[in-house]
Amino acid sequence: LPIWHTRHLIARIRDYIEPQTKNYQRTDLVHLLRDVARIVDYEKRKHGVTFHYAVPLVLFIRCDPVEISQVVLNVYRNAIEAMQDTPTRVLSIAIATFATEVVIQFTDTGVGIADSDAPLLGRTFFTTKDYGLGVGLAISKAIAEKHGGTLAIENAESGGAKVTLRLPLNG
Numbered sequence: 001l002p003i004w005h006t007r008h009l010i011a012r013i014r015d016y017i018e019p020q021t022k023n024y025q026r027t028d029l030v031h032l033l034r035d036v037a038r039i040v041d042y043e044k045r046k047h048g049v050t051f052h053y054a055v056p057l058v059l060f061i062r063c064d065p066v067e068i069s070q071v072v073l074n075v076y077r078n079a080i081e082a083m084q085d086t087p088t089r090v091l092s093i094a095i096a097t098f099a100t101e102v103v104i105q106f107t108d109t110g111v112g113i114a115d116s117d118a119p120l121l122g123r124t125f126f127t128t129k130d131y132g133l134g135v136g137l138a139i140s141k142a143i144a145e146k147h148g149g150t151l152a153i154e155n156a157e158s159g160g161a162k163v164t165l166r167l168p169l170n171g
Helices: 003-017 029-039 041-047 065-082 136-146
Strands: 025-028 050-054 060-063 090-097 101-108 150-155 161-168
Touching: 025 029, 025 065, 029 041, 029 050, 029 060, 029 065, 029 090, 029 101, 041 065, 060 065, 060 161, 065 090, 065 101, 065 136, 065 161, 136 150, 136 161
Parallel strands: 050 090
Antiparallel strands: 025 060, 090 101, 101 161, 150 161
């Protein structure tokens, strides 16, 4: 596709995820995390990936559950792909709450992020995958920002990658 056509496509996708009216509702974030994990259950089993949760029993926030599910699904799939060539395949999901925000950390045991790629992650059309379009992370960041939060990716201290999703705690 010509670059102008691809940019137009991304602009239309962003318009789609930024509708005029917000569909925010009281959502159990813990249930959402586990629900989205069911979507990738086949991929988890196929690649021998285990999800480890360090989360409360319930945690309500106001959000668009479909959009936040898209972000979580993107994080899960990227983590599963990143761990395909590593002997230990665990994605740890942890939630911490603070006075005004909830912080969800997804830490995988994958290959981590190359130093040269780190500043480019989340830019539209940048991908480290042979078959990627470079839009998933950009859209996920836009969704997080639309909700008044952030999405950040970095190397984990123990190896692998760590994705941090911050959202307002307004349940």
